[in-house]
Structures are given as structure tokens and as C-alpha cells.
Amino acid sequence: xxxxxxxxxxxxxxxxxxxxxxxxxxxxxxxxxxxxxxxxxxxxxxxxxxxxxxxxxxxxxxxxxxxxxxxxxxxxxxxxxxxxxxxxxxxxxxxxxxxxxxxxxxxxxxxxxxxxxxxxxxxxxxxxxxxxxxxxxxxxxxxxxxxxxxxxxxxxxxxxxxxxxxxxxxxxxxxxxxxxxxxxxxxxxxxxxxxxxxxxxxxxxxxxxxxxxxxxxxxxxxxxxxxxxxxxxxxxxxxxxxxxxxxxxxxxxxxxxxxxxxxxxxxxxxxxxxxxxxxxxxxxxxxxxxxxxxxxxxxxxxxxxxxxxxxxxxxxxxxxxxxxxxxxxxxxxxxxxxxxxxxxxxxxxxxxxxxxxxxxxxxxxxxxxxxxxxxxxxxxxxxxxxxxxxxxxxxxx
Numbered sequence: 001x002x003x004x005x006x007x008x009x010x011x012x013x014x015x016x017x018x019x020x021x022x023x024x025x026x027x028x029x030x031x032x033x034x035x036x037x038x039x040x041x042x043x044x045x046x047x048x049x050x051x052x053x054x055x056x057x058x059x060x061x062x063x064x065x066x067x068x069x070x071x072x073x074x075x076x077x078x079x080x081x082x083x084x085x086x087x088x089x090x091x092x093x094x095x096x097x098x099x100x101x102x103x104x105x106x107x108x109x110x111x112x113x114x115x116x117x118x119x120x121x122x123x124x125x126x127x128x129x130x131x132x133x134x135x136x137x138x139x140x141x142x143x144x145x146x147x148x149x150x151x152x153x154x155x156x157x158x159x160x161x162x163x164x165x166x167x168x169x170x171x172x173x174x175x176x177x178x179x180x181x182x183x184x185x186x187x188x189x190x191x192x193x194x195x196x197x198x199x200x201x202x203x204x205x206x207x208x209x210x211x212x213x214x215x216x217x218x219x220x221x222x223x224x225x226x227x228x229x230x231x232x233x234x235x236x237x238x239x240x241x242x243x244x245x246x247x248x249x250x251x252x253x254x255x256x257x258x259x260x261x262x263x264x265x266x267x268x269x270x271x272x273x274x275x276x277x278x279x280x281x282x283x284x285x286x287x288x289x290x291x292x293x294x295x296x297x298x299x300x301x302x303x304x305x306x307x308x309x310x311x312x313x314x315x316x317x318x319x320x321x322x323x324x325x326x327x328x329x330x331x332x333x334x335x336x337x338x339x340x341x342x343x344x345x346x347x348x349x350x351x352x353x354x355x356x357x358x359x360x361x362x363x364x365x366x367x368x369x370x371x372x373x374x375x376x377x378x379x380x381x382x383x384x385x386x387x388x389x390x391x392x393x394x395x396x397x
Contacts, residue, residue, distance in 0.1 A: 002041050023057035031062040036073040043077060052082040059090030060099075067096045067112075070105030079115060086118055093126030101135045106143050113145040122152050129158035137167035137184060147187045154193040165193040190296050214299040222299075222306055223283040229276035229309045233269050233316070241265060241320040261323040269316040275309035278302075314341045 018025050030038040039062070043052055055061055063085040066074040078085055089095050097118070100108040109132075112118050123131050133154065136146055146152060155163055162170075165188045214222075242256035256262040282302040289295040318338045325331025 002038060018054075018056065023055075025051060025054055025056075027051050027054070027062045028056060028060075028065055031065045031071065031074055032069060034069065034071045034074070036071070036077070039074050040077060043081070052078065052085055053088065055088065055090070058092075059088075061085050061088050063088075063096055064090060064094070064099045067100040067105065067108050068103035070100075070103060070108050072107060072111065075108055075111060079111075079118070083117060086121060089124075089126070093128075095121050095124050095132075097121040097124070097132040098126060098130075098135055101132050101139050101141070101143070101146070104139065104141045106141045109141070109143045110145045113143075113149055119151055122146075122149065123156060125156070125158070129160075131156045131158075131164070133164040134158055134162070134167050137164045137188075138171055142184060144187065147184070147193075148191050154188060154191060157196060161196050163194060163196050164188060166195050169195070214296060214303075219283060219286065219299060222303060223280060226276045226279035226283065226302070226306050226309065229306070229313055230273055230280060233273040233276065233309075233313060236269050236316065236320075237266075237273065241324045256323045259323050261319045265316050265319040265323055268312045268319060272309045272312040272316060275305045275312065279305035279309065311342070314338060 022028075027039065027042045030042055052062060063075075063078040063082065066078065086096050094102075097109065097112050100112060112121065121132070123133075125131055131153065133146060133152055133156070136143055147154075154165070157163060158167075165185065168185045168188060240254045240256075241262065242254065254262065279302040282298050282305070286295055286298045286302070289298065318335045321331055321334045321338065325334070
């Protein structure tokens with residue numbers, strides 16, 4: 001129907017007619033609804049080649065709207081055919097990347113960061129002096145592409161003399177957003193971000209995150225712990241609880257092999273061995289990494305592996321004792337004492353991470369274990385948890 005209407009010269013003029021409320025032309029509405037086919041028709045009409053550059057009352061083009069609402073196919077159209085629109089900013093000085101960050105469209109941010117022709121957007125400041133990285137610090141999304149990109153200026157100051165790290169520290173005080181902001185603070189610090197010298201360092205005491213410090217001595221001790229765990233669990237695998245059958249058709253088979261507790265012992269002991277061996281292997285290669293953030297990243301993963309190895313080793317101990325002694329008083333007492341380790345585990349982690357919830361740390365640890373080599377996109381577990389806090393539709397537009 002639209003194609004038929006556009007053939008009429010008088011009707012086609014309505015394509016450039018803006019409404020009185022927002023100053024939107026039909027193209028703005030088509031883009032907001034994500035109607036890529038209608039958008040293509042309106043963009044590629046013979047008489048309407050300049051509609052892509054038309055701005056509404058706030059100075060926003062349809063490209064801004066597409067980036068904000070995360071319509072990837074429409075963004076591709078603008079990048080391919082109307083890249084000049086990327087030079088246009090609205091009345092607040094926001095460019096397309098600003099809108100992608102504020103709209104919560106991490107996949108659009110990633111797409112823009114992959115386009116070298118759009119690299120002029122990376123450090124462009126709005127009227128308050130905020131770059132897209134400043135906006136990321138206050139946004140509800142995470143984007144490793146923006147944080148770690150070589151061309152992004154992580155030391156840029158806004159008009160309040162704040163770097164992106166300063167903004168992230170300030171927003172981390174909000175309890176509802178502490179998980180994402182602490183993670184962003186850590187990423188900014190690893191990638192070379194720094195706080196402004198204009199701000200009093202005492203203002204940031206107690207804010208943000210307690211960043212783990214993997215010194216040379218810490219790495220060496222972690223390697224020793226991982227090696228010891230691997231040694232103990234390796235030996236336990238060949239020294240089975242209850243021993244083995246010494247004669248008959250089942251010679252060499254574990255005597256307690258039919259018990260569920262014995263099977264749990266084997267599984268938990270194997271997990272502990274694999275995690276400890278993996279941690280030792282990572283520590284073996286971490287000194288070869290020249291990039292500071294990459295070395296920190298591998299140490300973080302190895303640390304998580306070691307913690308899991310310790311926890312599963314305790315589980316193996318408890319289930320092994322239960323397989324041998326069963327529900328006898330001595331067996332129950334040994335299991336209770338052994339499992340009390342997890343209370344200590346919980347308390348130490350809470351103190352080490354500044355009182356952060358135990359569940360938050362477990363989520364981060366499981367993320368690092370289940371998805372250890374996802375470096376440039378949010379790990380799935382954290383991503384799905386954050387979805388519960390997102391609204392169905394952005395509210396700015």
C-alpha cells in the first residue's frame with residue numbers, strides 16, 4: 001500500500017511531513033516499530049532520499065531511534081546506505097553510539113564497535129562532555145567491546161571532571177545495580193581506566209568493588225594449593241573408600257560401588273581433580289601473557305577453579321565417610337564437622353568481597369567456570385539474571 005501511495009507525487013510529500021507532537025515523520029514510526037520492510041520502502045523511494053537525514057524536534061534521526069530500540073536489521077541499512085547519518089547528533093549531543101548504550105542494546109553497541117568507519121563515534125562527547133563510555137557506566141547493559149577497544153579513551157573527562165570510572169564508582173552505591181557496576185569497575189580498572197585527579201580519593205573510599213590483587217606471591221601460593229589438591233584427589237581415586245574385592249569374579253571392583261554415596265564420592269572427587277589440574281595449568285601459562293588485563297582474567301578463572309576444587313574435595317570427603325561408616329554416630333559426626341567447612345567458606349568470601357551477597361559471588365564463580373573463555377560478551381548466567389531487572393521497553397523515547 002505504501003509503495004502504491006509513493007507513486008503519487010502529491011501523496012509522497014507526506015513522507016516528509018512531521019507530526020506536531022514529536023516532529024516525527026513516518027520513517028521514525030516505522031523504525032520505532034522495527035518494521036524493516038516498511039523502513040526500506042520509505043528510505044529507498046526515488047523522491048525521498050533525504051528522509052534518512054531528517055531530524056525530529058529533539059534532533060533525532062531514524063538512525064538514532066533504530067540504535068536505541070536495538071533493531072539490528074534497520075541499523076544495517078543505515079550503516080550500509082546512509083552512513084552519513086552517523087555524523088548527526090541530537091540537541092543533547094548524543095550520537096548513534098550514545099543511543100545504543102542508553103537503549104540497552106548491547107548487540108548494537110557491538111556492531112558499531114566492529115565498524116571502523118564509525119570509529120569517530122567512540123570518543124565523541126555530548127553537551128555534558130560524556131562519551132559513550134561515560135554513558136555505559138550509568139547504563140543497564142555491559143559491553144566488553146566498548147570497554148576494551150583500543151581506540152576508546154578511558155581517561156576522557158566530562159564537564160564535571162569525571163572519567164567513566166568515576167561515574168561507575170558513584171553509581172555503584174545503588175544497591176539495585178551493584179552487581180553490574182562492580183563488574184564494570186573491575187573491567188575499567190583492568191583495561192587501564194583511572195579516576196580523575198580532580199576528585200578527592202577519599203570520596204571513593206568504600207565505593208565500588210574490592211578488586212582482587214593477583215601478586216606474584218599470590219599466584220605462586222594458588223599454584224601450590226591447586227597442585228596439592230590435584231595430588232590428593234588423584235591419590236583418592238586409586239585408594240577407594242572400603243577397598244576393593246580381592247578375589248572371585250569381581251576382583252578389583254570397589255566393595256562399596258553399589259552405594260549412591262560412593263558414586264557421589266567418585267563424581268565430586270573427579271570434579272575436584274579436573275578443576276585443580278585446570279587451575280594449575282592456567283597458572284603455568286599466565287606468566288606468558290603480556291597483556292595485563294588478560295593475565296588478570298586468567299588468574300581470576302584459575303582462582304574460581306581452585307575454589308570449586310576445594311569445595312568438591314570436601315564433598316568427596318563427606319560422601320566417602322558416609323559410604324564407609326553409613327549412618328553411625330561417628331560417621332554423622334565426621335560429616336557434620338566436614339561440611340561445617342562451607343560455613344567458613346561463606347563467611348570468608350563475604351568478608352573478602354566487602355559484604356557482597358554470597359549468592360552474587362556464587363553466580364560470578366559459576367559464570368567463570370561454565371563460560372571461562374567468553375571475554376568479549378556478557379556471560380550467559382549473569383545476562384539472564386539481569387533480565388529480571390529490565391523493563392519491557394526503554395522509556396527515554
